[in-house]
Amino acid sequence: MDEISRLFGSIGRARSDSNSSDATQSTGSKLVLRHRLNQLMTCVDDLDSKHELHEKVIKTLDNAFLVCGKRANKPKKDSLRLHMVTWNVATADPPDDVTSLLHLSSPKSPDLYVIGLQEVYSGPLRIVSDIVFDDPWSQLFMSTLAPRNYVKVSSMRMQGLLLLFFSKLEHVPFIRDIQATYTRTGIFGYWGNKGGVSIRLSFYGHMLCFLNCHLAAHMKYASERVDEFEYIMNTQTFDCKKAPQIVDHRLLFWFGDLNFRIEDHGMHFVRSCINKETYNLLWSKDQLTMMKKKEQMLQEFDEGPLDFQPTYKFDLNSDTYDSSGKKRKPAWTDRILWRLRPKVSLPDEQDENKVELDAKTLKQLEEDEEYPLKIRQDLYTSNMEYSISDHKPVVGIFTLELRKMYKTPLVRLQPEGDWSADIDAMVVYSPLQPFPSSTWDWIGLYKVGFSSVLDYITYTWVKDDEVAFNEEVIQVYVSKEEIPVRGGECVLCYYSNTLQCIIGISEPFMVLESKVAIEEGVLPERINGLDRTVANDEFWK
Secondary structure, eight states, X not given: OHHHHHHHHHHHHHHHHHHHSOSSOOHHHHHHHHHHHHHHHHHHHHSXXXXXXXXXXXXXXXXXXXXXXXXXXXXXXXXXXXXXXXXXXXXXXXXXXXXXXXXXXXXXXXXXXXEEEESOOOOHHHHHHHHHSOOHHHHHHHHHHGGGTEEEEEEEEETTEEEEEEEEGGGGGGEEEEEEXXXXXXXXXXXXXXXXXXXXXXXXXXXXXXXXXXXOOSGGGHHHHHXXXXXXXXXXBOXXXXXXXXXXXXXXXXXXXXXXXXXXXXXXXXXXXXXHTOTHHHHTTBHHHHHHTTOHHHHTOBOOXXXXXXXXXXXTTSXXXXXXXXXXXXBOOEEEEEEEOOOOOOOOTTOTTOOXXXXXXXXXXXXXXXXXXXXXXXXXXXXXXXXXXXXXXXXXEEEEEEOOSOOSOSEEEEEEXXXXXXXXXXXEXXXXXXXXXXXXXXXXXXXXXXXXXXXXXXXXXXXXXXXEEOSSOEEEEEOGGGSOSSOEEEEEEEEETXXXXXXXXXXXXXEEOOHHHHXXXXXXXXXXXXXXXXXXXXXXX
């Protein structure tokens, strides 16, 4: 009995160590495991089939085979690239080009872009126009990324705070449960010049949250900045059972103009360290680093080394630190941090005071085991090229290694037959998984390279225009009056009103140019959204 217990105990420990280690397992640990298995075989050969241990050994081996089988059948992990930007733009208009900021010349293209801006100009007239139209900064990023097949999935604006989330088109049907909110902390919580805006979503089943903050300014308010952050964390809630608060998300990014300064060191020493690139000599007096030692909540966040110039404060249109009469000391005010949800630990079996895990915790434990999520920061730096603001932008590039919880969209859809403005058309779609359909669901026709969910040419209500269906295939009617006369390459997207996201995208297809229009001439009133886009493209060639 002791020998069997010792052997199985060793195997159990080896497997536990493997679960808590990285994906790459050392050759030495495998050799140890094989040695233990050889010892086990010797014990089994000597074990009497009538002995009571025989049945226990068989059951234990069955469980071991079951566990190994599950692990062998698990799908492989995917590596996805995330590009993040934070920038206090100091009410400036956007630059002409953001190629460098978005690393568009890099051979590795991101899967996701998350862009957080602070102090976007929010004068009364601009705020009114931005309600009706996208603000100039959003327009710039959308027009830059759309031709590269990125879609703006969500955005959130609170006065000068702006948060944008872009995704490659291929991932869009797997981004669900999208919600955005904001919290004011300026002027006793009534003014939105300071505070936080967030976007949370499910990415292949993993709950992610992005929190863009602009916290209180000035050297002496470090504690107030932490208080504001904790207030934002505690007050922002979401209509989601799985992650009702920010801290419930599997992965949280906290970034923005956090306004933490460098204490104690004088101006001469700080600038000397910057000139010599000995940034590490300043780290111990960075207020955020100092506050992390005292505040439990901050200790759960990780951040890459500050191996780049402090990003504040610069003279406009220059790389010179503040030369005004105030001569503000340089500081790393602009930051990107992240927090992986702490893993649940199983209670010690021998602990008499152990607490039974509730259903939610057990679910979380199972998720951590079956669908691991890891994060690696590949780059953390400032971009000195841009000088329209007194802050320099900060870029963080990450690799997310995760096992997808689902790989099939909720809906598959496609055009039926040829499409042109000469005949009414049909869309055929098939639900691939159950989802909460609604009378407000719609299917949109988009030009390839569309910039956002609202950038459709036309749409049709799924329920109102449904013409035929069975359990597997449903047909939806589209009037020829809504189809572009000039034609072009398009896609169809199914939008779920309940889930507030696109849940299915067709393969690209050609809408044919109208033969009737060619013969009769295209009338201006007959030109719809795509026709105008095509006409504009031709004009600028």
